[in-house]
Amino acid sequence: MQSRKHTRGRTAASPLRRIRFFTILGLLIPLSLISVLIWAMAQIQPGPSPSGTAPAFPRDTPSLILAGEGQEASWQLRLVNSTHPLPGDWNPDLSVIDPITGENFDSRALEYLRAMLDAMEREGLQPLVCSGYRSYESQEAIFQQNVETALCQGYTQEEAEEQAALWVMPPGCSEHQSGLAADIVSAENQNLDETQEDTPEQAWLHAHCQEYGFILRYPQDKTELTGVNYEPWHYRYVGEEAARDIMSQGLCLEEYAAPPG
Ligand SMILES: [Zn+2]
CATH class of the missing domain: 1.20.5 (Single alpha-helices involved in coiled-coils or other helix-helix interfaces)
Structure with missing residues (x-):
């Protein structure tokens, strides 16, 4: 049981x-x-967005700021030539260099140009900025004038454009359109030819321009690289550090801004 x-x-x-x-x-x-x-x-919530490509905002904020600063720091090193044209709507903020000539320059670099011209005048020199910023339209007009001159000398249209490009950049390709280039001559010799080299103004500029952030943009021994004839009067603002490097090492901007390899 x-x-x-x-x-x-x-x-x-x-x-x-x-x-x-x-x-x-x-x-x-x-x-x-x-x-x-x-x-x-x-x-999952703090991770990437569903697309998987957009970064999480807080983590990447510092690098975004750094990238912005890097871009801001390089505006004065922008390479402008026949293979690196400016966009058609390039429109820098400009200020008048001298009310008498009415020439303009990029507002961010004008104080350095003025400081350089003032230093020259204190030395008793007479610098004259005969050409600063140029619009696309004015560059086109200057280029066409040079083409017309070459056509009158018997060149074909294609040859005339090649000849003109030796002295004047085609529209879009001139540094003057950047607002960072200035043709500076002696008030006593305003000819844009090699006689400029013999003026005391050019002697001073060739020796001191880098102290104000400028370079001699088209040196005599760099015509193959720049694609432009020797212009002892054409100066370009690149900032003091780059200008000292470029002038002391005998470089042109093509080598400095886009080094080979
Ligand atoms: Zn020039």
């Missing part, structure tokens, strides 16, 4: 225990899954 009672007791209790066990298990599994889901979502 005892054994039967015992057996009956066991057989009667087992289904109830199983029900309780499965009820608890049935509650625990969904609760565990919900907990895991909540934890997983909390891990």
Whole structure:
């Protein structure tokens, strides 16, 4: 009997225990899954956007600021030549260099140009900025004048454009359109030819322009690289550090701004 009672007791209790066990298990599994889901979502929220390409904003803010500063620092080193033309809508902020001539210069660099001209005048020299900023239209007009002159000398249209480009950049390709270039001559010799080299103004500029952030842009021994004839009167603002490097190492901007290799 005892054994039967015992057996009956066991057989009667087992289904109830199983029900309780499965009820608890049935509650625990969904609760565990919900907990895991909540934890997983909390891990995902601060991560990248669904596209997977956009960076998380707070983490990348410092590098974005640094990139902005880098771009801002390089505006004065922009290379402008026949293979690096300015966009047609290039429109720098300008200031008047001298109200008498009405020539303009990039507002960000004007103080350095003025400081250089003032230093020359204190030395008793007479510098004259005969050409500063040029618009696309005025550069085009100057280029066409030179083409016309070459055509009158018997060149074909193609040859005339090549001849003109030796002295005047085609529209879009002139540094004067950047607002950072100035043709500086002696008030006593305003001819844009090699006689400029013999003036005391050019002697001073060739020796000191880098102290004010300017370079002689088209040196005599770099015509192959610049694609422009020697112009002892054409100066370009690049900032003092770059100007000192370029002038002391005898480079042109093509070598400095886009070094080979
Ligand atoms: Zn020039």
